Amino acid sequence: MILKKILLKNFRNYSGQEIIFNDKFNFIYGNNGHGKTNILEAVSFTTFGKSFLGAAEADCVKFGEKEFFIESDFLNDLDNEDRLVINYNSETRSKSISRNKEKVSSFSSEIFGRYPIVFLSPHSLNITYGNPSDRRKFFDILISQSSRLYLDYLKELAKILRQKNALLKNYTVFKKYSRSQFEDLVQSYNEKLITVSANVIFKRLNFLKEFDSYFSNNFSMLTVEEHEGSISYNSDATGETDPLKSQIDFDEICRKMKTAIDNRLDDEIKRAVSLCGPQRDDYIFRLKKSDPEKNDMSKGFDLKNFASQGEHKTFLVALKLSEFDILKDKKGTNPVLLLDDVLSELDQSRVSKIISHLKEYGQIFLTTTDRSYLDNLGEFYDEKEISVFEIEEGKVLD
Amino acid sequence: MNNNTDVLENLIEEFSKLPQIGRKTAQRLAMHITRRPKEDVEKFSRALLEIKDKLRFCNVCCNITEYEICRICDSPKRSNNVICIVEEPQDVLAIEKTNEFKGKYHVLHGIISPLDGIGPNDIKISELLRRLGGESGSEVEELILALNPTVEGETTILYLSRLIKPLDIKITRIARGIPIGSDLEFADEVTLAKALEGRVVV
Numbered sequence A: 001m002i003l004k005k006i007l008l009k010n011f012r013n014y015s016g017q018e019i020i021f022n023d024k025f026n027f028i029y030g031n032n033g034h035g036k037t038n039i040l041e042a043v044s045f046t047t048f049g050k051s052f053l054g055a056a057e058a059d060c061v062k063f064g065e066k067e068f069f070i071e072s073d074f075l076n077d078l079d080n081e082d083r084l085v086i087n088y089n090s091e092t093r094s095k096s097i098s099r100n101k102e103k104v105s106s107f108s109s110e111i112f113g114r115y116p117i118v119f120l121s122p123h124s125l126n127i128t129y130g131n132p133s134d135r136r137k138f139f140d141i142l143i144s145q146s147s148r149l150y151l152d153y154l155k156e157l158a159k160i161l162r163q164k165n166a167l168l169k170n171y172t173v174f175k176k177y178s179r180s181q182f183e184d185l186v187q188s189y190n191e192k193l194i195t196v197s198a199n200v201i202f203k204r205l206n207f208l209k210e211f212d213s214y215f216s217n218n219f220s221m222l223t224v225e226e227h228e229g230s231i232s233y234n235s236d237a238t239g240e241t242d243p244l245k246s247q248i249d250f251d252e253i254c255r256k257m258k259t260a261i262d263n264r265l266d267d268e269i270k271r272a273v274s275l276c277g278p279q280r281d282d283y284i285f286r287l288k289k290s291d292p293e294k295n296d297m298s299k300g301f302d303l304k305n306f307a308s309q310g311e312h313k314t315f316l317v318a319l320k321l322s323e324f325d326i327l328k329d330k331k332g333t334n335p336v337l338l339l340d341d342v343l344s345e346l347d348q349s350r351v352s353k354i355i356s357h358l359k360e361y362g363q364i365f366l367t368t369t370d371r372s373y374l375d376n377l378g379e380f381y382d383e384k385e386i387s388v389f390e391i392e393e394g395k396v397l398d
Numbered sequence B: 001m002n003n004n005t006d007v008l009e010n011l012i013e014e015f016s017k018l019p020q021i022g023r024k025t026a027q028r029l030a031m032h033i034t035r036r037p038k039e040d041v042e043k044f045s046r047a048l049l050e051i052k053d054k055l056r057f058c059n060v061c062c063n064i065t066e067y068e069i070c071r072i073c074d075s076p077k078r079s080n081n082v083i084c085i086v087e088e089p090q091d092v093l094a095i096e097k098t099n100e101f102k103g104k105y106h107v108l109h110g111i112i113s114p115l116d117g118i119g120p121n122d123i124k125i126s127e128l129l130r131r132l133g134g135e136s137g138s139e140v141e142e143l144i145l146a147l148n149p150t151v152e153g154e155t156t157i158l159y160l161s162r163l164i165k166p167l168d169i170k171i172t173r174i175a176r177g178i179p180i181g182s183d184l185e186f187a188d189e190v191t192l193a194k195a196l197e198g199r200v201v202v
Helices: A036-048 A122-129 A132-146 A148-172 A179-222 A250-271 A309-331 A348-361 A373-378 B006-016 B023-035 B038-054 B089-098 B125-133 B135-139 B151-167 B189-197
Strands: A002-011 A014-020 A025-030 A067-075 A081-089 A094-099 A102-104 A117-120 A227-235 A239-241 A282-289 A336-340 A364-368 A386-392 A395-397 B082-086 B104-107 B142-145 B170-173
Touching (some): A002 A036, A014 A395, A025 A036, A025 A373, A036 A067, A036 A081, A036 A117, A036 A336, A036 A364, A122 A132, A122 A309, A132 A179, A132 A282, A132 A309, A148 A179, A148 B151, A148 B189, A179 A227, A179 A250, A179 A309, A179 A348, A179 B151, A282 A309, A309 A348, A348 A373, B006 B023, B082 B089, B089 B104, B104 B125, B125 B135, B125 B151, B142 B151, B151 B170
Parallel strands (some): A025 A364, A025 A386, A117 A336, B082 B142
Antiparallel strands (some): A002 A014, A002 A067, A081 A094, A094 A102, A227 A239, A227 A282, A386 A395
């Protein structure tokens, strides 16, 4: 899939700008604060209906204006053109998205997962550094793009939890139901919660199993030393599970989930909130160095607490490139790769490793403050395969 | 703000409280009423009042009726062995249209949803239990739960089945899946996946 063209109106610091992109490599450079990332953010708006950086729509409207407008033209592998338009009005707080002039809702299957995009920025480091919720979000979005059913389970889970929390609150705080009535009610919700939770965990574990082959390839490609990265899943119900080493059995997950949920019920009643379920689970990133003297822990150490900044970045890049690979296989088309200011974060040996592999990744957008990376690229791309955009004050210089 | 007289404004206000009726439609309806002959309007308002005066819940199934016991519950042609449990009276109408169900109904008038403050006491569950424990209750062999396939519907089903289990009555729920007469390729992924989940042996 190729992004041919984008048109921005009153988006961030752009008052009006049309940019025609290169099918291969788009090198966007300029000083900080001039609007390089804004272009990538705009791309995320049209394909995801929201900002990858998690910004509120209202903040994306150009200062002093009422609404922004983004129009992007995609070309799929069969040479069909799709025009996605998003329009947000900060006065009415309304967002409208259309595809080829027909209105769609942002999470409809018309849009979601249809224009695969992989976005890597310093902001993405939340995945390895941040809270469990950041990691869940990363994988949830990724799994949902290939499984609508998973997305449906997540929605169902959220609904059950809202109801169960209301039930607990009604009982503990407002003393609404009799004890026996409450018991029957909470057991009904738990029964439903167990099935949906087990489905979510089952899907996550199976996804990790599949993801691992992509990940270990990318990870070893990026590391100079003999390091091994692995991802395991940690939940109240199952404990830490390495999806490669353990049997993933749905009924077994159900049983464990039931025990875990039953055990927490008294606490849940006291605190009037749900305390157990996949909404609290985490993915654990582990790094194993093959020097047995320095590191005798068989499963490697937890990245979150013990890794260096460089190791975090390597892990993240490997995660993102694996995201690219798995989306490519699932969607049957090259996702668009957006690299926002990532090279400056990495040391030279990793940068050249990444650049030498970039050619395999279809259409690429790269933002940087450092024009000199362009010289490295020349080795791998023809002159006409690279378009260079210099950004200044919300404008692309000619 | 508007040039309408107070009485007219009043009527427009009342119409626009009805479901699916916006301000413009309400105004059109009100203007229409002003042009009708008086006896027509009297008939209309009588019909409205009668709904409140004469309609009540059936003593047995809680469906809306004019009588103590509704026509379905009173009919000797309908079997006492099967009771179909539905959320709202309009669901009875929907199932009746099929002409395939010969049992009786029980209308819950809502569904359990703690978020909306609706608990078991706010819907007709105790009436159902009383009915099953009553003299005709022993005839009941099967309960069909025909609730909507939402989280609230599903948990209400689970709750009811917990309550009814000790009574040793067979409990079933209606199937969900692919609509009849449609093509598999047009079904959305979730419906299709759930239909696969609920597959039956041929």
